[in-house]
Amino acid sequence: TQLLEQSPQFLSIQEGENLTVYCNSSSVFSSLQWYRQEPGEGPVLLVTVVTGGEVKKLKRLTFQFGDARKDSSLHITAAQPGDTGLYLCAGASNNNDMRFGAGTRLTVKP
Amino acid sequence: DSGVTQTPKHLITATGQRVTLRCSPRSGDLSVYWYQQSLDQGLQFLIQYYNGEERAKGNILERFSAQQFPDLHSELNLSSLELGDSALYFCASSVLGWGPYNEQFFGPGTRLTVL
Numbered sequence: 001t002q003l004l005e006q007s008p009q010f011l012s013i014q015e016g017e018n019l020t021v022y023c024n025s026s027s028v029f030s031s032l033q034w035y036r037q038e039p040g041e042g043p044v045l046l047v048t049v050v051t052g053g054e055v056k057k058l059k060r061l062t063f064q065f066g067d068a069r070k071d072s073s074l075h076i077t078a079a080q081p082g083d084t085g086l087y088l089c090a091g092a093s094n095n096n097d098m099r100f101g102a103g104t105r106l107t108v109k110p
Numbered sequence: 111d112s113g114v115t116q117t118p119k120h121l122i123t124a125t126g127q128r129v130t131l132r133c134s135p136r137s138g139d140l141s142v143y144w145y146q147q148s149l150d151q152g153l154q155f156l157i158q159y160y161n162g163e164e165r166a167k168g169n170i171l172e173r174f175s176a177q178q179f180p181d182l183h184s185e186l187n188l189s190s191l192e193l194g195d196s197a198l199y200f201c202a203s204s205v206l207g208w209g210p211y212n213e214q215f216f217g218p219g220t221r222l223t224v225l
Contacts, residue, residue, distance in 0.1 A: 030210050041216075042202070042217055043200075043214075048213070050211075092212070097155075099155060100152060101152065102153075103153070
């Protein structure tokens, strides 16, 4: 059972399209992180959000932490083939232990 | 390159056997984490060590054990292996191991295949 539910599980889009993936939970997190994992490699941290309602931008990626700190979204503008990968969210509980969702597997076709 | 090293990269063994996976954290990192990643289960947290002591335990089976040595490298021991243990095993390290900005750096993983 995943504490964090990510949706969609799979997403295949054309280059140039926009997309949003979601990370939801019934639990409140002290912080939430997004990682990207490419085939054959370990996950790499993209961003950490801490404050409810916080929005962070990383080039074409926009991350938002829900007001209640139970959910988060990742929006990608004008997706490129290099964005292909597994996007994982990880939430820190009150004891600050991080737990990962199952991920959204994104494929961007040229 | 995250600075975290894992050996071996690939491991093929038979059911009932025992294997040891090794991890060297980034220089200066005190925490080591072990994760199991399979297609249908995502990234499952197994166990965390901080400066040689167990700090947190996740969904780690009794057949599995781990330790962190004085030089901070860690080993994950998997025994009485079953077909379902086939997966990617990742090690990660971080400076402390807690806190909202705790960033985990992942190694390249060990792919275990149990035949």
